[in-house]
Amino acid sequence: MSKNNMPWYMNAVFYEVHIRAYCDSNNDGIGDILGLISKLDYIKNLGVDCIWILPIYPSPLKDDGYDIADYYNVHPDYGTLEDFKRLIQEAHNRGLRVIADLVLNHTSDQHHWFQTSRSEPNSKFRDYYVWSDTDDKYADARIIFLDTEVSNWTYDEKAGLFFWHRFYSSQPDLNYDNPAVVEEMQRVMKFWLEMGIDGFRADAVPYLIEREGTNCENLPETHQILKGFRTYLDENYEDKILLAEANQWPMDVLAYFGDGDEFHMGFHFPVMPRIYMALRKGDASPIHWIMSQTPDIPDNTQWCTFLRNHDELTLEMVTEEERQWMWAEYAPDPRMRLNLGIRRRLAPLLDNDPRKIMLANALLYSLPGAPIVYYGDEIGMGDNIWLYDRNGVRTPMQWNDRLNAGFSEAKPETLYAPVIDNEEFSYKVINVEAQEHDPHSLLNKMRHLIDVRKLHPIFALGAYEFLAKEHTKCLCILRTHSDEQVLCLFNLTNSVQQLSLDLAAFADRDIVSLIDGNSLGKIKLAETELELEPYEFQWLSLKC
Numbered sequence: 001m002s003k004n005n006m007p008w009y010m011n012a013v014f015y016e017v018h019i020r021a022y023c024d025s026n027n028d029g030i031g032d033i034l035g036l037i038s039k040l041d042y043i044k045n046l047g048v049d050c051i052w053i054l055p056i057y058p059s060p061l062k063d064d065g066y067d068i069a070d071y072y073n074v075h076p077d078y079g080t081l082e083d084f085k086r087l088i089q090e091a092h093n094r095g096l097r098v099i100a101d102l103v104l105n106h107t108s109d110q111h112h113w114f115q116t117s118r119s120e121p122n123s124k125f126r127d128y129y130v131w132s133d134t135d136d137k138y139a140d141a142r143i144i145f146l147d148t149e150v151s152n153w154t155y156d157e158k159a160g161l162f163f164w165h166r167f168y169s170s171q172p173d174l175n176y177d178n179p180a181v182v183e184e185m186q187r188v189m190k191f192w193l194e195m196g197i198d199g200f201r202a203d204a205v206p207y208l209i210e211r212e213g214t215n216c217e218n219l220p221e222t223h224q225i226l227k228g229f230r231t232y233l234d235e236n237y238e239d240k241i242l243l244a245e246a247n248q249w250p251m252d253v254l255a256y257f258g259d260g261d262e263f264h265m266g267f268h269f270p271v272m273p274r275i276y277m278a279l280r281k282g283d284a285s286p287i288h289w290i291m292s293q294t295p296d297i298p299d300n301t302q303w304c305t306f307l308r309n310h311d312e313l314t315l316e317m318v319t320e321e322e323r324q325w326m327w328a329e330y331a332p333d334p335r336m337r338l339n340l341g342i343r344r345r346l347a348p349l350l351d352n353d354p355r356k357i358m359l360a361n362a363l364l365y366s367l368p369g370a371p372i373v374y375y376g377d378e379i380g381m382g383d384n385i386w387l388y389d390r391n392g393v394r395t396p397m398q399w400n401d402r403l404n405a406g407f408s409e410a411k412p413e414t415l416y417a418p419v420i421d422n423e424e425f426s427y428k429v430i431n432v433e434a435q436e437h438d439p440h441s442l443l444n445k446m447r448h449l450i451d452v453r454k455l456h457p458i459f460a461l462g463a464y465e466f467l468a469k470e471h472t473k474c475l476c477i478l479r480t481h482s483d484e485q486v487l488c489l490f491n492l493t494n495s496v497q498q499l500s501l502d503l504a505a506f507a508d509r510d511i512v513s514l515i516d517g518n519s520l521g522k523i524k525l526a527e528t529e530l531e532l533e534p535y536e537f538q539w540l541s542l543k544c
Ligand code: GLC
Pocket: 063, 066, 067, 103, 167, 203, 204, 245, 310, 311
């Protein structure tokens, strides 16, 4: 693929926003769509291309909106459909795209489909969900919300039957063996696409279909249904994307790309914990290993990579031993642990050390894939592990050092969640306004990193190889696209590292830093010696 004909998502940087947490326009203590609109210039200035917004639909909010009660409206806390239309227009006016969650697997138990399903056995809605006389079917399916659920079946008094759910018991799974359900979801897609949305982050896609004797994940029938959604998209729209949330091994995610005819993008889950491992161990091996387990994907598809998101830092894709190690290192307080993961944000995880935070981001941006920035991480926001479930990483965005961090003018006790106000992470210290004017702030460093990454589509399109693999204290990645090369170097340790690289194949070329434009001299036939400061990274172009 060439730089000129690549689809937009290949070289995109995404920004994940929780509207509830971003900006409150009417001072009721809850962030809303108009609030987000008022911050679009900030998002544009960050240099990102596409905003991914978490669910905004009417919902009892038992799972912060992932429990949808009506697919065709906006939760009154957030605004109206008109506001949403305006959001899309205002974003598009600024050259920003917007994708939203498409929650396919389940609805809220408050959805009228479920209400009718449970109470009217003869209605067409009975078959919209997965009902059973017993709770022993599909016994090989794991429980995902381990800290709250004891079974994937819950007995419903009204129906006198058990219903199937992979997440909270307030989120009954839809029955994708029923073609009517597939049609319903296609209508939902159409509704939001007609509104101008640029695509969907499809939630929890591995679990659509259940079959006895399997773990009920990634089944061929599930892929058939997802391919159908893609066909529908391709036949009716242009330039829209489907992004798969499949928390699976890369070999299993491969199937979600199909032959380039299923998802445009898929999250790469397991590389994420290994970046944290590599940094804490001062050892590049976990990254070498996971990338050796990462297959090539079709040309028109792209991985989506991230350091943190709105959920716990998931440790599903590591061994038991690695999980215990990650918990010991990164979640020393038991309260920091949640399900099979860690409920903390990027900056606290990385000791609020700007060198580590920038290194982790640059490392992520140097690997194949389009990166996502989680709102607040660009300024190094802290978390509140004492809030319920995953709410501690969904606290109000910190805009300035005034009332409620500039998020809202409501009374502090009426905010949907308290702002972070503890010591080094207090909004009085960490906020957009303070960082805006400081050229060395995390925010401005992040902006620069994003700019540089986007200016060089080699990061999106290029092949990669690891160099100097035996020098495990550093990670060295060589990206190549046609006759262009970028060398990405990371010192994973707290001590100075000398690197000796064989770059004879590029003899006579200039080594130029993409970060500051400085030249490091010409490459010789002999080994090239480079020195990296503690936690330093370099992006070096090998110029012809
Ligand atoms: C996804 C979401 C998570 C949600 C779950 C159930 O994993 O990221 O926040 O709880 O799906 O919808």
